[in-house]
Amino acid sequence: GAVVSQHPSRVICKSGTSVKIECRSLDFQATTMFWYRQFPKQSLMLMATSNEGSKATYEQGVEKDKFLINHASLTLSTLTVTSAHPEDSSFYICSSRGPADTQYFGPGTRLTVL
Amino acid sequence: GQSLEQPSEVTAVEGAIVQINCTYQTSGFYGLSWYQQHDGGAPTFLSYNALDGLEETGRFSSFLSRSDSYGYLLLQELQMKDSASYFCAVRDAADSWGKLQFGAGTQVVVTP
Numbered sequence A: 001g002a003v004v005s006q007h008p009s010r011v012i013c014k015s016g017t018s019v020k021i022e023c024r025s026l027d028f029q030a031t032t033m034f035w036y037r038q039f040p041k042q043s044l045m046l047m048a049t050s051n052e053g054s055k056a057t058y059e060q061g062v063e064k065d066k067f068l069i070n071h072a073s074l075t076l077s078t079l080t081v082t083s084a085h086p087e088d089s090s091f092y093i094c095s096s097r098g099p100a101d102t103q104y105f106g107p108g109t110r111l112t113v114l
Numbered sequence B: 001g002q003s004l005e006q007p008s009e010v011t012a013v014e015g016a017i018v019q020i021n022c023t024y025q026t027s028g029f030y031g032l033s034w035y036q037q038h039d040g041g042a043p044t045f046l047s048y049n050a051l052d053g054l055e056e057t058g059r060f061s062s063f064l065s066r067s068d069s070y071g072y073l074l075l076q077e078l079q080m081k082d083s084a085s086y087f088c089a090v091r092d093a094a095d096s097w098g099k100l101q102f103g104a105g106t107q108v109v110v111t112p
Helices: none
Strands: A004-007 A010-013 A019-025 A032-038 A045-051 A067-073 A076-081 A090-097 A103-105 A109-113 B003-005 B009-013 B018-025 B032-037 B044-049 B053-057 B060-065 B070-075 B084-091 B100-102 B106-111
Touching: A004 A090, A010 A019, A019 A032, A019 A090, A019 A109, A032 A067, A032 A076, A045 A067, A076 A090, A103 B044, B003 B084, B009 B018, B018 B084, B018 B106, B032 B060, B044 B053, B044 B060, B044 B070, B070 B084
Parallel strands: A010 A109, B009 B106
Antiparallel strands: A004 A019, A019 A076, A032 A045, A032 A090, A067 A076, A090 A103, A090 A109, B003 B018, B018 B070, B032 B044, B032 B084, B053 B060, B060 B070, B084 B100, B084 B106
16 A cells, blocks of 8 residues: 655644644645544544645545645655644544545554643 | 444353454445454454455455445454454445445453
């Protein structure tokens, strides 16, 4: 399968700061990428669909001004958590769309907001 | 809307066989996927069924019955490394980008 990387793998920040998470597809061009968050022992919750060269499509209940997504190239999508608060602490995972209904996931970023 | 149901946890011993069932309700259906996720790790793709029947990949097999809106993942010759969460997923029929909806996940615990 395709290789997707995420950076950073872990980040700890103070409340009120912004954090940028990068998601890269390393061996193919990803027109569509997805961003998820996952709380412990829970399922993956889709936050938004990121399409190269256009605005992201956000899921209901996800604040687009708080979770800024940019997909400026076919290999890079970024998620910026603005003015982070402790309740934003979570595991954030990106994925790229593969053939059929497959998705290739990045290793995830664990965000802790103090 | 769409919904998927799968058991929350299954415990089995090494060498055993485990079957994880998944029932789904969806307005349109493309196929049923299965993903494995170890604690702290990323989900990895296991299998995809678009047509009825059994797909076998090594120790893991996946089955689909579209008429019953039902599928299962079969884990054979269980190994300790198979302890993980397993998610079934269906594609959002109303979405053209390939969005998936995931079940709540089944935690498989393999004991010695």
